Amino acid sequence: MKTYEEINRKIASKTAVVMNAEEIIDYVEKKGLDKAAEEVDVVTTATFGPMCSSGCFLNFGHSSPKIRITEAWLDDVLVYSGIAAVDAFLGATQLRHNDPANMYYPGDFRFGGAHVIEKLVRGEKVQLFALSYGTDEYPCKELRTYITIDDLNQAQMVNPRNCYQNYNIAVNCSDRSIYTYFGHLKPNMQNLCYCSAGQLSPLLNDPYYKTIGIGTRIWLAGSHGHIYAEGTQHSPDCLRSENGVPREGAGTLSLTADMKKMDPEYVRAVSLKGYGVSLSLGVGVPIPILNKEILKSTTVRDRDIYAPLIDYSSDYPLATGRILTEYNYESLKSGEVEYNGKKIEVGSISSYSKALKIANRLKEEISVGSFTLAEPHTPLPVTGSMNRMKIQQER
Amino acid sequence: MITRKYLLKFPEKAVGKPLIYHLVKDYDLTVNIYRAKIDPDDIGYMVLDVSGRESDIERAKIFFDENEIIVTETMNGMRWDKEKCVSCGTCITHCPSNALYIVDRKTMEVSFNNEKCIECMNCISHCPFKACSSIFSSSISE
Numbered sequence: 001m002k003t004y005e006e007i008n009r010k011i012a013s014k015t016a017v018v019m020n021a022e023e024i025i026d027y028v029e030k031k032g033l034d035k036a037a038e039e040v041d042v043v044t045t046a047t048f049g050p051m052c053s054s055g056c057f058l059n060f061g062h063s064s065p066k067i068r069i070t071e072a073w074l075d076d077v078l079v080y081s082g083i084a085a086v087d088a089f090l091g092a093t094q095l096r097h098n099d100p101a102n103m104y105y106p107g108d109f110r111f112g113g114a115h116v117i118e119k120l121v122r123g124e125k126v127q128l129f130a131l132s133y134g135t136d137e138y139p140c141k142e143l144r145t146y147i148t149i150d151d152l153n154q155a156q157m158v159n160p161r162n163c164y165q166n167y168n169i170a171v172n173c174s175d176r177s178i179y180t181y182f183g184h185l186k187p188n189m190q191n192l193c194y195c196s197a198g199q200l201s202p203l204l205n206d207p208y209y210k211t212i213g214i215g216t217r218i219w220l221a222g223s224h225g226h227i228y229a230e231g232t233q234h235s236p237d238c239l240r241s242e243n244g245v246p247r248e249g250a251g252t253l254s255l256t257a258d259m260k261k262m263d264p265e266y267v268r269a270v271s272l273k274g275y276g277v278s279l280s281l282g283v284g285v286p287i288p289i290l291n292k293e294i295l296k297s298t299t300v301r302d303r304d305i306y307a308p309l310i311d312y313s314s315d316y317p318l319a320t321g322r323i324l325t326e327y328n329y330e331s332l333k334s335g336e337v338e339y340n341g342k343k344i345e346v347g348s349i350s351s352y353s354k355a356l357k358i359a360n361r362l363k364e365e366i367s368v369g370s371f372t373l374a375e376p377h378t379p380l381p382v383t384g385s386m387n388r389m390k391i392q393q394e395r
Numbered sequence: 396m397i398t399r400k401y402l403l404k405f406p407e408k409a410v411g412k413p414l415i416y417h418l419v420k421d422y423d424l425t426v427n428i429y430r431a432k433i434d435p436d437d438i439g440y441m442v443l444d445v446s447g448r449e450s451d452i453e454r455a456k457i458f459f460d461e462n463e464i465i466v467t468e469t470m471n472g473m474r475w476d477k478e479k480c481v482s483c484g485t486c487i488t489h490c491p492s493n494a495l496y497i498v499d500r501k502t503m504e505v506s507f508n509n510e511k512c513i514e515c516m517n518c519i520s521h522c523p524f525k526a527c528s529s530i531f532s533s534s535i536s537e
Binding site: 048049050108183184186190191193268269270271272273278280333334335345346347348349350351352353354356 | 481482483484485486487488489497500502503504505520521523524525
């Protein structure tokens with residue numbers, strides 16, 4: 001048994017034993033759970049993939065004369081201004097003004113909020129255009145200027161839903177191509193697509209949220225932030241394997257971190273044909289090895305993690321809940337799976353290689369004492385599920 | 396009999412000439428064109444395989460040279476930007492010749508083998524990160 005304080009003291013003295021969630025599997029097999037639990041202090045987990053529920057709060061600073069912004073655009077992408085005078089929220093999936101979207105199906109979605117976020121993190125200039133009705137103390141009614149992230153007083157990434165514990169595998173059973181957030185799914189189940197870092201993914205290594213909770217310090221695209229709440233659609237009541245690992249979406253995290261400290265390699269806008277714009281983010285989460293049960297959970301392997309195959313041409317859009325079958329991540333990573341005797345080619349939209357790089361970067365930062373652990377002040381809910389929207393005819 | 400893959404770049408003034416006809420007729424070569432862009436107002440490009448005797452291929456190269464056609468053996472029309480690629484693997488099921496492939500199933504890193512590329516340009520619209528581009532298509536980068 002170890003405490004957060006003990007582990008942090010070892011981190012501060014650069015003597016902490018840290019491994020990534022892939023290395024720990026063989027290590028525990030070799031050393032045995034008891035011995036390894038004594039030796040290892042932290043296991044690093046990570047993921048990299050599109051996370052639509054991402055965005056940032058920005059403060060532009062006051063102009064002279066002052067403006068109380070009511071509508072604003074960054075590089076022609078609308079930002080939400082229904083907050084204080086020169087504050088705004090820029091959402092990842094917001095399209096650029098005049099984007100034809102799916103008018104000429106499937107649309108290209110070349111530029112949106114995620115691209116503005118990526119430009120800001122790269123230190124590039126973006127155009128701010130702002131309007132107001134004008135007040136006595138904020139007389140300016142219109143302005144246009146160019147800003148970089150350095151000109152902003154604050155740029156705080158605030159993401160209501162990141163790091164889905166597990167995720168669907170998408171396939172297309174219809175006889176025409178469909179374009180989804182998983183990319184192009186060819187007709188008649190020719191290809192499928194998954195989205196998870198599997199054995200490296202944060203919440204798959206801590207299935208009942210014993211260490212990952214509200215207040216946990218996390219690595220968000222190189223910036224040290226924290227989990228500020230359960231993520232939206234957090235649904236811990238789900239189908240789970242004997243090892244406790246969810247066999248469907250399940251838990252999610254709300255994350256925040258200072259965007260000024262982010263590394264552009266891990267903040268990447270995506271244009272998904274026929275679907276829209278999203279933001280791919282790199283997240284690293286440390287798991288303190290407080291006891292051997294916690295360590296045991298981090299030894300989960302790709303072959304022990306299952307995800308549901310869903311038909312995105314009918315069952316997903318109609319929310320029928322039907323699952324065609326399940327595959328584990330080991331078979332998905334082999335590049336080909338079989339369904340009813342038919343071979344299906346496998347693609348993915350998350351990046352295992354980037355996740356591995358992040359897990360190693362976080363491991364390095366903990367090893368050299370530059371990243372310490374924060375004990376959660378409130379656990380994530382371990383029960384609950386998400387409600388469906390009710391469409392009501394009357395008030 | 397050998398096969399070589401070439402990227403030909405020809406100046407505007409060469410666009411009107413029946414170059415491929417000469418390759419077949421005068422140099423006895425088998426030609427397989429993957430993609431070509433012939434525009435009277437612009438530089439032309441063509442990616443093709445030529446098969447034949449090595450000496451005939453060498454003579455054909457002199458013919459290209461006389462017509463101011465630039466021949467590149469190590470490149471093709473497709474560009475894969477390693478920095479923009481995050482190895483997500485979206486392209487894998489959309490690349491028919493496995494030119495885009497997973498190097499190692501343990502790390503799941505993606506790479507591009509330009510010798511296998513057949514210039515279908517499928518990857519360009521399928522890459523969410525705009526890591527793929529081609530001299531045959533207008534740029535879609537911002």
